[in-house]
Amino acid sequence: MRVLxxxxxxxxxxxxxxxxxxxxxxxLFLAPGNDGMAALGTLVPLAVEDGPGLVxxxxxxxxxxxxxxxxxxxxxxxxxxxxxxxxxVFGPTQAAAQLETSKRFAKAFMQRHSIPTARYxxxxxxxxxxxxxxxxxxxxxxxxxxxxxxxxxxxxxxxxEGLDALQAMMVKRQFxxxxxxxxxxxxxxxxxxSLLAFCDGKxxxxxxxxxxxxxxxxxxxxxxxxxxxxxxxxxxxxADQLEEVRRTILQPVVDGLAAEGMPYVGAxxxxxxLTADGPKVLEFNARFGDPETQVIxxxxxxxxxxxxxxxxxxxxxxxxxxxxxxxAVCVVLASAGYPDSSQTGFPIRGLDAxxxxxxxxxxxxxxxxxxxxxxxxxxxGVTAWDSDLRVAID
Ligand code: AMP
Ligand code: GLY
Numbered sequence: 001m002r003v004l005x006x007x008x009x010x011x012x013x014x015x016x017x018x019x020x021x022x023x024x025x026x027x028l029f030l031a032p033g034n035d036g037m038a039a040l041g042t043l044v045p046l047a048v049e050d051g052p053g054l055v056x057x058x059x060x061x062x063x064x065x066x067x068x069x070x071x072x073x074x075x076x077x078x079x080x081x082x083x084x085x086x087x088x089v090f091g092p093t094q095a096a097a098q099l100e101t102s103k104r105f106a107k108a109f110m111q112r113h114s115i116p117t118a119r120y121x122x123x124x125x126x127x128x129x130x131x132x133x134x135x136x137x138x139x140x141x142x143x144x145x146x147x148x149x150x151x152x153x154x155x156x157x158x159x160x161e162g163l164d165a166l167q168a169m170m171v172k173r174q175f176x177x178x179x180x181x182x183x184x185x186x187x188x189x190x191x192x193x194s195l196l197a198f199c200d201g202k203x204x205x206x207x208x209x210x211x212x213x214x215x216x217x218x219x220x221x222x223x224x225x226x227x228x229x230x231x232x233x234x235x236x237x238x239a240d241q242l243e244e245v246r247r248t249i250l251q252p253v254v255d256g257l258a259a260e261g262m263p264y265v266g267a268x269x270x271x272x273x274l275t276a277d278g279p280k281v282l283e284f285n286a287r288f289g290d291p292e293t294q295v296i297x298x299x300x301x302x303x304x305x306x307x308x309x310x311x312x313x314x315x316x317x318x319x320x321x322x323x324x325x326x327x328a329v330c331v332v333l334a335s336a337g338y339p340d341s342s343q344t345g346f347p348i349r350g351l352d353a354x355x356x357x358x359x360x361x362x363x364x365x366x367x368x369x370x371x372x373x374x375x376x377x378x379x380x381g382v383t384a385w386d387s388d389l390r391v392a393i394d
Contacts, residue, residue: 001026001305004058005033005041006048006078006091007069010332010363010381011290013037015067015304017359018297022305029061036362036372036380049076058087065090065309068266074286075101075147079266088312089265096262097286099253100269103145103183106284113256115249117281118273120185126170132184133162139187144169146178149226155187188273188280193234194292195242195270197250198307200316201263204254205307206246208233208299208323210292216339225339226378231329231389232295236274245272245279253284265311291381294361295328298385328385329392332363335374342377357392358384 003019003026005012013036016028020040028041031054035043046053048070058066066082068074068091077094091097098105110117119138122145123129133140142165144152152175156162169179193211197204210232216222237245249270257264269285269292288296297304301322310319335342344364351360351372361383364376386392 001064002029002062003027003305004029004031004044004054004061004063004066005069006031006054006066006073008032008034008048009069009290010330010361010378011288011293012069013040013361013363014294014297014359014381014383015069015288016040017361018300018304019067022303024303024305026064026305029057029063031057034362034365034375035367036365038367048073049078051076051078051081054078055081055085055087058082059085063087065305065312067091067308069287069290071097071100071147071285071287088309090267090308090311092264092266092286093262096257096264099257099284100286101147103143103283104181106281107183107185109253109256110281113252115252115256115281116278118186118188120183122181122183123170124181126166129166129170129182129184130163133159133166136184140184141187142166142169143183143185144175144179145181145183146175148175148178151175151224152178188275188282190273190275191236192282193237193272193274194289195237195245195250195272196289196292196296197246197268198311198316198321199254199264199266199268200311200314201265202254202258202314203316204246204250204268205316205319205321206242206250207296209237209242210234210289210296211236212289212292216334223339225334227289227291227332228334229329229331229381230289230291230295231327231392232292232299233327235389237272237279241274241279245270249279249281291330291332291361294330294381294383295385298328298359298383299324299326326385326387327389327392328383329389330361330381330383332378333380333382334378335364335376338377344373344375346374348372348374348379355384357386358382
């Protein structure tokens, strides 16, 4: 088995690490990967959006399976190109990935299929959006409709703040084309958590629930970031609620997309708010989460390669997807200045210390003259798992 993993962060390192435990002993290729994960496979210098390059590589190297990590590759249609070339791909089509890449598509889809989510209105006209904000009689959230690297969401406390946010997105184009259209939606109250599932186009297998941690610094003292850590499972989601999310959200998404001619093959990520009226969708991601993957995959007892291949063959119902009764936690180490500007080039020491039930996943590292240095803001995901969360954290 020859497997190509597209992406270069901690999530892709975790996928590669888990695939290395497969009894099929797959040979791994990482496009582009990073130096910190190079021991697990061959680094391939191709950009994640380079569809033609990835297709040519997959053909030449007789790749049996491609696993797509980041949304940028899905948005660029890389999975479609690979499938058209006859390559098995774990990752949805560009059309199905609109669940993540277009918030307008996601909201309208949920409305069509009665999937619980916040009430909303979508606008491309700045004046109409401002007018809506003046008359709406509930607290709102304003979102750029396109991809904005997790930054295009504003929770205004006053009308003035809301109008400023609309101005920034729609007039000043703070997020470029992603903010040409905005969604103004009802602000929900409750605890947040994420539930992901493996999907094969018709069947799904849920993963353990997870929570990620977006604020920098201890005790939530810093600004929002791309994710400073995660843990799984998330005790805020009870077994009954998990079943409710599967039944009222995840399965209807898979069924609805199949019915609309866009069968979903890949990891489906539902970001949820557990409201007094039950779980509701905040957002979908059309891929594994980062850093959620770093805490979810260490809990998987089944062979990840079997699960991913079954998804690409519409045979997920034939695989027993088993999870260990334990907990995992990941803390991201970031470089000084993150998230505004990150300093790079610092040497990294201490990685050779043995860890019994843990793993250090590399997000932004590079070899420089034989020594490992940081090459990005998020550098390492220090991960541990044990019988329960407290022990894992210790
Ligand atoms: P999103 O990228 O859509 O998940 O939004 C990012 C964050 O904004 C979420 O993790 C929530 O903390 C918050 N958020 C988004 N939508 C809502 C909503 N309708 N009500 C309350 N908070 C929200
Ligand atoms: N941790 C959230 C995400 O992967 O989008």
